[in-house]
Amino acid sequence: MLPLIATETPPVTPASSLRPMIDQDAAERAAAALLTALGVPLDTPSTQRTPARMVKAYAELLTPREYVPTVFPNEAGYRELVLARQVPFVSLCAHHMLPFVGTAHLGYLPGERILGLSKLARLLSSAAARPQIQEVLTQQLGDWLESQLKPGGAAVVVTAEHMCMTLRGAGAMGSTVTTSTWRGSLADPAARAQFMAMAGEGAR
Ligand SMILES: [Zn+2]
Structure with a gap:
């Protein structure tokens, strides 16, 4: 679970509660x-x-930077996709405590609430600053967007290179792992395709 809970009037999360x-x-x-x-x-x-x-x-690597995940009422009634593309992150593989490094696309279709724009990147770096499993990180980000924003849809696509996979073991240098989660109306195949096109991911 992510420790950060946003509301319309978010409490200032004490740094001490985020730091291991x-x-x-x-x-x-x-x-x-x-x-x-x-x-x-x-x-x-x-x-x-x-x-x-x-x-x-x-x-x-294990200390999240403090931030307040400010959520606002969607006063403008904007309903189209909000997408943060290729947001970089570094995390630590919970199995080996070696880094995995990559980027994520995080997006949602606003309902009654919107998130401060920079907060998608902050959300990612905060969730990554702990021993992680890429699949779990992806799910946690999707869960957070879904529960805190109550969006029409949300999606997170994470692509990362795992040092435990590329520098040792399989020695699969340069290979990456992609995980994704698709929530609400973004789970629809046409919406997924539009999301990936906007994210700059062509057909592969
Ligand atoms: Zn590992």
């Missing part, structure tokens, strides 16, 4: 122990500070 509890010292000790157990020497000029750098990097 990170014990810097314990994490550095554990990172040093992990690297040592993996046979990585920590007494060279380039690796002396590596446990601390690792912790800082992971902490950053």
